[in-house]
Amino acid sequence: MTDLLWQKPDVQVDARIMRFLAGNDVLLDREFFLHDITASKAHVEGLARIGIVAAGEAASLARELDALAEDFRSGTFVLDERYEDGHSAIEARLTERLGDAGRRVHTGRSRNDQILVATRLWLKEKLSALATHCRAIAAACLDRAAQPALPLPGYTHLQRAVVSSTAMWFAGFAEGFIDDALRAQQTLAWIDANPLGTAAGYGVNLPLDRAHTTQALGFSRMQASPIYAQLSRGKFELAALEALASALLDLRRMAWDLSLFTTAEFGFVSLPPEYTTGSSIMPNKRNPDVVELLRASYATVAAARCEIEQLLSLPSGYQRDLQFSKGSMFHGMTHGLAALELVPDLIGRLRWNEPAMRAAIEPAMYATDVAIEQAAQGVPFRDAYRAAAAAAAAAGEGRTPERSLAERVSPGGGADLRLAELAARLRALPD
Structure with a gap:
């Protein structure tokens, strides 16, 4: 050495x-x-x-x-x-x-402000990448939502509930990832502060030109207090990981749906072959390993957050404990971004099995439509609810999934997906 x-x-x-x-x-x-x-x-x-x-x-x-x-x-x-x-x-x-x-x-500087500024620049880069990945996922979802809607069972408590559609499914995740992109950008703006020149956390007896380094390094503002520069270490890393975790929570739920939908019991979805693997012993198997690891990726980020949170039980000023935050931040951000990068292509290429989805829509799933129709005609909703429940098995008589979706006129429902509104929100996100 x-x-x-x-x-x-x-x-x-x-x-x-x-x-x-x-x-x-x-x-x-x-x-x-x-x-x-x-x-x-x-x-x-x-x-x-x-x-x-x-x-x-x-x-x-x-x-x-x-x-x-x-x-x-x-x-x-x-x-x-x-x-x-x-x-x-x-x-x-x-x-x-x-x-x-x-x-x-x-x-006029310390290794303390050196690592602060280097990791701050790195985090800005990664948060920008996070926003880019979330925008790409949202755009892929909106593209699929704009295609002709196929009937899809809607579930609550993992039980068949009401008629939904592939378009509604994609639109839901599109809006989620638009929000995730916005959160990434807001977090980037929040941490966009220059710590260079704060030295070991107490300033130095030199008139450092911190305004120049702030501009030269592309920060939007200077982190004025040297003490806060040290206090923000770990805090800003947690904020970045939380923004990433928000996107991975949405990804986890999408991956859960796909994990269920690809089973033989559901049979709603076929994945691109590149997103599956084979079994080492069972020749008949194709496993959705990529989707399962996408589902698990939140755990890596949650672990990184937990480690940094535990490190931050500290007084003010620099403590060597903070060295360990660097590895957690790196592994969490790197893995999470790698997972998100795979998603747009997966969304664009998965294929729905329309006959299996139609077969899973049973007559009782129209009971909510029947109750609301009666309420719209003046029947108190609780009375209409009880009547529809009593005749749930016959609720589908004369009904089709297409009719149910076409009559779902509430904003965001099957007949009014608000895709143009979501696309406008996506376009309005800063680059």
Whole structure:
């Protein structure tokens, strides 16, 4: 391992303790390394603007930071166990190439605000991706909802309840994912605050040009209080995971429906073959493994949230416990986004089995229609309800699923899906 930034000459470093302290931190830092380099460039520019770094040195540092980024992308530079973390690697590389200029780059900042700004930039990127995936899922659902509606049993308590349709099913998930996209964007706006320049959480005795770094890094505002910058660590990560969890909750319910609908007992849906796998022992099986893992993906995000929540039982100021939040955030966000990315294609290619769905619509499922028709003619609803319940087996006489859906004129019902309204909401979402 290269020389430690904090090493004191009278303290012997124990290799076992260092392994425990470092953990897999340097490997996780690979995910945030390019953002750390970007923030380092902005910090150097800010130091030059207040005269701490000479203009020539700033140019050299910027050039070397760009070179390091390119070497990292190409694999020429590998962030590995030679370094305690990504921050140390950046400083070591700059010092190796530029000597004293490299040693000046850490002036006015701490590894605390370095990781804050790098992960904040990363979270903005991931929340943008979350919004994009949710918009794509909503658009795929709206496309399918606009196709001719097929009758589909509607269930409550997993029991056949009323006549529904494939269009209503798709429209329901479309609106859910529109809301999820909006929540992702609102969360992004909430965490879009620049912590760079707050150092270890108490500011520094330099007139840092934090307005410049805020603009250079594309943040909408500066996180003014250094103490709050530290207090927000974990809090902002939780907010991002909660936005992701909102989308994965909708995905979990969609996946549950598809898991049921693909069984032989239902037989409503056929999945694209690429979304199924075979059994290692039973030659007759095709299993909906992808759908099942989509259903399970919420658990990964919930686990990440739980770990970070438990870490946050802390006083103000930085505590090393927070190091463990990085892995939870990375694994939760990465897995959740990978799951959502698969969904639009799945939605576009699944196929409904119309005969099986029609066969599952039984006469009693029209009883609600009968009761409401009687109520509309002046019969007190509770009386109409009891009469319809008594004659439920005959409620379907002369009725069809198409008629039931055509008469469902309440906004959002089968005859008034409000797809144009949902499409307008989708288009209105910020890019």
